[in-house]
Amino acid sequence: LLAGVLDALSQGGLSEEPVQQEREAAASVGEAAAAAANNDGRAKQRRSTTKSKAKKKRSSEEEGEEEEDGWGTGSEGSEGSERSVVERQREHPFIVTEPGEVARAKKNGLDYLFHLYEQCRHFLLQVQSLAKDRGDKCPTKVTNQVFRYAKKAGASCINKPKMRHYVHCYALHCLDEEASNALRRAYKERGENVGAWRQACYKPLVAISARHGWDIDAVFNAHPRLSIWYVPTKLRQLCHLARSNAATSNSVLGATSSNGFPPPPPPPP
Amino acid sequence: LLAGVLDALSQGGLSEEPVQQEREAAASVGEAAAAAANNDGRAKQRRSTTKSKAKKKRSSEEEGEEEEDGWGTGSEGSEGSERSVVERQREHPFIVTEPGEVARAKKNGLDYLFHLYEQCRHFLLQVQSLAKDRGDKCPTKVTNQVFRYAKKAGASCINKPKMRHYVHCYALHCLDEEASNALRRAYKERGENVGAWRQACYKPLVAISARHGWDIDAVFNAHPRLSIWYVPTKLRQLCHLARSNAATSNSVLGATSSNGFPPPPPPPP
DNA sequence: AGAAGGACCAGTGGTCCGTA
DNA sequence: AGAAGGACCAGTGGTCCGTA
Numbered sequence: 001l002l003a004g005v006l007d008a009l010s011q012g013g014l015s016e017e018p019v020q021q022e023r024e025a026a027a028s029v030g031e032a033a034a035a036a037a038n039n040d041g042r043a044k045q046r047r048s049t050t051k052s053k054a055k056k057k058r059s060s061e062e063e064g065e066e067e068e069d070g071w072g073t074g075s076e077g078s079e080g081s082e083r084s085v086v087e088r089q090r091e092h093p094f095i096v097t098e099p100g101e102v103a104r105a106k107k108n109g110l111d112y113l114f115h116l117y118e119q120c121r122h123f124l125l126q127v128q129s130l131a132k133d134r135g136d137k138c139p140t141k142v143t144n145q146v147f148r149y150a151k152k153a154g155a156s157c158i159n160k161p162k163m164r165h166y167v168h169c170y171a172l173h174c175l176d177e178e179a180s181n182a183l184r185r186a187y188k189e190r191g192e193n194v195g196a197w198r199q200a201c202y203k204p205l206v207a208i209s210a211r212h213g214w215d216i217d218a219v220f221n222a223h224p225r226l227s228i229w230y231v232p233t234k235l236r237q238l239c240h241l242a243r244s245n246a247a248t249s250n251s252v253l254g255a256t257s258s259n260g261f262p263p264p265p266p267p268p269p
Numbered sequence: 270l271l272a273g274v275l276d277a278l279s280q281g282g283l284s285e286e287p288v289q290q291e292r293e294a295a296a297s298v299g300e301a302a303a304a305a306a307n308n309d310g311r312a313k314q315r316r317s318t319t320k321s322k323a324k325k326k327r328s329s330e331e332e333g334e335e336e337e338d339g340w341g342t343g344s345e346g347s348e349g350s351e352r353s354v355v356e357r358q359r360e361h362p363f364i365v366t367e368p369g370e371v372a373r374a375k376k377n378g379l380d381y382l383f384h385l386y387e388q389c390r391h392f393l394l395q396v397q398s399l400a401k402d403r404g405d406k407c408p409t410k411v412t413n414q415v416f417r418y419a420k421k422a423g424a425s426c427i428n429k430p431k432m433r434h435y436v437h438c439y440a441l442h443c444l445d446e447e448a449s450n451a452l453r454r455a456y457k458e459r460g461e462n463v464g465a466w467r468q469a470c471y472k473p474l475v476a477i478s479a480r481h482g483w484d485i486d487a488v489f490n491a492h493p494r495l496s497i498w499y500v501p502t503k504l505r506q507l508c509h510l511a512r513s514n515a516a517t518s519n520s521v522l523g524a525t526s527s528n529g530f531p532p533p534p535p536p537p538p
Numbered sequence: 539a540g541a542a543g544g545a546c547c548a549g550t551g552g553t554c555c556g557t558a
Numbered sequence: 559a560g561a562a563g564g565a566c567c568a569g570t571g572g573t574c575c576g577t578a
Contacts, residue, residue, distance in 0.1 A: 090541090090542050090543075090577090090578070091542065091543090092542095093540075093541050093542070094541080094542095134509070135505060135506060135508070135509025135510075135512070136505075137500075137505070138486065143570075143571085144569075144570055144571075145569090145570090159542080159543055159544085160543085160571090160572085160573090161542075161543050161544085161545095161572090161573065161574090162541095162542065162543065164571090164572070164573075165541095165542090165543095165573090193539095193540065193541090194540080194541075195540065195541075217407065230571075230572090231406075232572095233572075233573090236404060236405075236406070237404060239404065240403075240404025241404075243404070359557090359558070359561090359562050359563075360562065360563090361562095362560075362561050362562070363561080363562095412550075412551085413549075413550055413551075414549090414550090428562080428563055428564085429551090429552085429553095429563085430552090430553065430554090430562075430563050430564085430565095431561095431562065431563065433551090433552070433553075434553090434561095434562090434563095462559095462560065462561090463560080463561075464560065464561075499551075499552090501552095502552075502553090
């Protein structure tokens with residue numbers, strides 16, 4: 001539904017290019033597999049930290065409607081005067097937006113954030129399909145390989161640290177869209193920044209895990225869109241901690257669990 | 270059934286010790302997790318290749334019925350005269366034995382080999398149980414962590430290269446014990462060595478995968494004891510190759526698959 | 539100050555090859 | 559020669575911290 005539109009918009013003004021790039025990405029996945037099969041992997045090379053990594057300018061010539069279409073990728077520095085010598089470009093930072101709200105003024109909204117997760121899923125599906133054709137091991141999660149594939153396919157807006165950073169926010173969006181929407185509206189209204197909203201996403205997730213015997217892995221795995229993401233360490237820890245606390249107060253009160261699951265034994269100290 | 274007996278026998282003359290060692294192994298799993306959580310992991314240290322790794326002699330004093338109980342672990346060098354200065358000790362090599370046959374003369378039989386896979390499963394179950402208690406990520410396969418745990422628990426007969434080397438042999442044993450037993454008898458009768466028998470185990474597995482749409486991963490995952498083992502690279506490649514060949518001859522003959530699965534498209538060249 | 543992401547690092551899957 | 563397994567290595571999951 002909406003996702004299709006977003007797909008088109010988020011590509012900026014790049015027309016057909018992505019298709020060709022995906023073909024190249026597929027090819028390079030093959031190269032990597034071949035190199036791994038043989039014993040070629042020579043030449044290590046680490047640490048290059050050359051600050052002037054002169055991102056070569058894209059060759060797309062039409063810049064007519066670029067910028068201010070609401071899904072700015074921040075990829076081209078056409079503002080000001082070419083910037084001072086090809087400066088390092090980043091994605092616009094996120095702001096807390098309501099569902100359906102389009103972020104302006106060099107910001108990205110949360111619908112766009114969640115859309116990136118769908119894109120990753122799309123890339124995983126392609127990597128899986130390739131792996132099956134080649135008889136390679138088939139990833140079930142969004143792995144480094146998938147991020148590499150996404151990058152080669154031209155999705156420069158996707159990177160591992162960002163996606164891992166907001167996984168639990170996306171999880172809430174998947175598991176309880178009502179609650180997620182309500183939280184977004186509340187935090188927008190209060191003028192909170194993205195970091196505060198992100199922190200607030202943990203609590204309802206811990207509550208959901210509680211209703212499923214505190215098994216956050218099971219919660220993730222039971223959801224088709226969420227099961228491809230690793231459970232973030234901090235979320236797992238919060239669920240574990242909450243379980244311990246619940247078990248303690250249960251035993252103190254002599255109460256029995258009322259969530260349909262037996263209260264687990266408190267973990268050893 | 271038999272496994273219980275084997276468990277006892279394979280421990281040689283070590284009485285209660287294993288229990289204590291498992292407790293220590295559990296503790297050290299915790300240490301590792303803690304170290305990972307913090308940012309301590311200093312001190313790398315690589316390459317120690319000191320040839321005289323002087324395995325410190327175990328402190329178990331009873332050596333009465335050691336050696337020649339049919340499950341020799343080859344762990345203690347009590348033969349000859351203490352060997353020439355603490356020599357490097359290894360497990361006895363495997364020979365092809367019939368089901369139920371006990372290997373003698375410093376050899377191990379194939380029942381013992383398969384028993385080691387059951388032991389690994391046992392260790393995985395313990396690691397999983399610990400992980401759940403601690404709220405850690407829970408492995409679904411026999412990982413490095415499990416091999417490390419096994420070693421700390423005193424199972425010096427288990428190591429990764431060996432277990433990976435024979436996985437597909439164990440797979441055949443799990444998936445078609447009749448065929449596995451027949452193969453063992455045939456190769457024993459012909460006086461073949463372990464390497465030849467090991468090679469021969471691939472073919473029936475490829476045939477099994479063919480009956481399941483060439484999906485060897487699915488075959489492994491459908492079996493509860495096998496699903497905890499990674500599919501060996503070579504087996505996966507053989508299945509893929511056989512699928513390609515089958516698809517080619519199918520299309521040449523204009524024939525339709527008769528295995529209940531649609532013939533897959535031949536992989537791109 | 540708040541945030542995006544290049545780059546790092548400890549530990550993984552995989553198996554070679556010096557050893558016995 | 560045939561075989562067991564210590565030790566290595568490329569690429570992983572995870573996230574810090576120099577950057578903008």
